[in-house]
Amino acid sequence: MQVLVSGANGLVGAALLRRMVSEATVQPVAGVRELASSNLLCEQRAIGDLAIGRVAAEVLRGVEVVVHAAARVHVMQEHEQDQLAAYRSVNVDGTRALLTAAALAGVRRFVFVSSVKVNGEISLPGKPFSEADAASPQDAYARSKWEAEQVAQAFCERHGMEWVVVRPPLVYGPGVRANFRRMMQALGRGLPLPVGALHNRRSLVALENLVDFLFCCVTHPMAANQQFLVSDGQDLSVAELSQKLAVALGSRSWLVPLPSVWLSAMLNMIGRGAAAQRLCGELRVDSGKARTLLGWKAPQGVDEALDGTVRHFLREAQP
Template identity: 35%
Template sequence: MTDNRTAAVTGATGFIGKRLASVLEADGWTVRRFVRQGKGAGIVGTGDLATADSLDEALAGCGTVYHLAGHAHVTRNAADDEAQFEAANHIATRRMAEAAARAGCGRFVFVSTIKVHGETTDGREPFGPADAPAPEDTYAQSKWRAEEALRDVAAQTGLAFAIVRPPLVFSGEASGNIARLVGLLRRGLPLPLAGIANRRSLIGLDNLAGLLAHLGRAPAIPGVPLLPHDITLSTPDLLRRVAALKGASARLFPLPAGLLEALLRAAGRSEDAARLFGSLEIAADALPAGLGWQPRPDGNPLIAASPGRRLS
């Protein structure tokens, strides 16, 4: 008999999965942490999910499956990237969903990506769940194929499922370009970024984990993709808030954003330019009204970093 308070979490040692497992256990769940290699209490070593042959047994008795495992890193070898994305994101998701259905699991929660909708909202309205998918890179395309595979399995088996497409997830520590820029600010260097007027949606790690946990205990789960966020900021505002969290001042001054973007692109940093200057915004009403969940103001350190700001 399936215990609806037992959850399987793939990618349980990852950034989101580790936090989700802790949140579930604090809420009284028994968690099976699915990892590529490992053993111990509550640990399920599966090997490669795309080829593992013991998934049915590992999932027996689980009420909810949270599938977070996948491949996101891009290398310089496009062919290798495509093969890894296909196996780790698409095929593994299909096999996990099929195994969950055979094992009698009650529901399947899949963490996809906002990039399924595209890379930018420049020149258009913010993304919403009714927007047609338009994945551009191999990573987003593999996540879209994974979503389609999950829908196919659900249609054949009746497996209840939810798809979550989060934007950038923030936990208090910046990464990538933002981390590098904040490092410069902490050394007292001024940056010519005050003139950037883009809009990028984010979600705090605790808020995303809270939403995922809610989907495991809610009486019903929605039939539309979920696009969660808890704040929308420009690049300068994001830098100011992250710097404030680090106890630093953000010394920003304006230069024409178009000029700065052109210089980055000329230097072969087109992807960096897109992230710094482009918008990727989620609509304020993207989550269904009857979902029964709202982000918490203390679920994202960026919100508290600017007193008086409301969730956007």
């Protein structure tokens, strides 16, 4: 079975391809913007720039399943004046272009990697997000993902193609960047972090666990035409996560117990309201549907996954 993964050079896409290379029943194909030498260890096909909105059906000839992991993700220092248009050009129009090519090529299943941010930014205490909850995207990125989900589902239903939507929370693992990497850098240097009193719990998903679940969505017949939330199954507070990372780093953590109300107010004062929400709010998901419907179980525990993340980070940091 040929499976094409878009976003093949990204964190999730590259890890999924590495997993599939070891599977005898799957022939992985890397969907890249343009052909180039890389360490993907499998066939590559150029799907072009999704922002342009054109994908040749020939690129998907022979492919049975597409895993669409390519996306325009959050930009820390956004320069686009119309952010929603910038996200839509890749995440919505690009998805539509890939779907059109998939239908023409006779693709059987389309797996769309979305985001828990489609559900919202904060879950209520004791009420983790579930697949039954109404969508509540709060920013341009989340809105574009929600629109892309709707495009994918409607398109597949019109053309007789199976669809699967997966909404992961924060993904961590070897090679992780952005805020998770910055946290490791700060803890590794022994810098004080004002998160000692942050006991709000948040769901995470280790890269290996997400890849395992996506592979399940590629192969499991019961995954067809379903939406899933997926996580490690062990939610952590920011304080707990920081402590575990500090232990794995072998550093002496200095977690200042600044009350969350104070921290949130300080971040809002300097225009970092979104960061305050991510740090101080609860965001939990219920991945029970993945376990009961597909019989899926996260193969990697949180401590093991964090240790692997830190080991990779330390190797990268070596001169």
